[in-house]
Amino acid sequence: MPKSSLFPNQSFLFVPGNRPERFEKALASGADAVIIDLEDAVPPDAKDDARNAVASWVSPDRPVLVRVNASDTPWFAQDARLGHLRGIAGMVLPKTGSADDVITLIAGSRARIPVYPMIETGKALWNALEIAKAPFVKQLLFGTLDFIADIGMSGHGEELAAFRSQLALVSRVAGLEPPIDGVSPDIGDAGQLIKETLAGKRLGFGGKMCIHPKQVSIVNQCYRPSDAELEWAHTVLEAVGNASGTVITVDGKMVDRPVVLRAERMVALARTRRHAG
Structure with a gap:
């Protein structure tokens, strides 16, 4: 993980960085990629402990992605340094606004490591092609919930179709794998998860982020060829x-x-x- 381009990652499972007892469970979930989250899932007073937990646990035998805190936060510089650790397969960059944010992450990590920028604002979508062409960018992730809030939208279904199509087009033009869709926050609504996942697939997305292990098998099944x-x-x-x-x-x-x-x-x-x- 990440796999070869023939077998792209399709299910991305988040696990809170301050819950190290869940790391192994996340790896055993069947997800194609596990993202240890140092950003939204971790409160400010637990950021340092979460980062230290990742640093002490990660190894080449259990490769993971890490979502760092945004570049304008006080935790970013130390988070970025995790990139040089063996076992960090890539870094997820939230609140990406431009290619400069990607370059700053790579410089801070001191490693040539795949970067997964999150497109979460109108500005990010406007600059999506520039971001996609930045050094070491592997794939774009669509942070739908933050995007909806930033744009001021009132829904997250068909209202997002045009923006999803744009990200799929940008990824193709930039020579990247298809983008990864945002999470479905209602963990218990399998029907809604299926609906959202298949909608993203129809619009050219290559996978979906998950916030609970039981969402993984559904996403994998939806992206499996019919x-x-x-x-x-x-x-x-x-x-x-x-x-x-x-x-x-x-x-x-x-x-x-x-x-x-x-x-x-x-x-x-x-x-x-x-x-x-």
């Missing part, structure tokens, strides 16, 4: 295998290299999910 998608992928790959230099078509549509890669990725991802779950 039976219809797998049937299409196998049909494409069978047609490619039977081709003899002629133009390949499936259901009347030409099959070119990007289509083949998509089919291969679906089949491989479904196989991986099946073995993992």
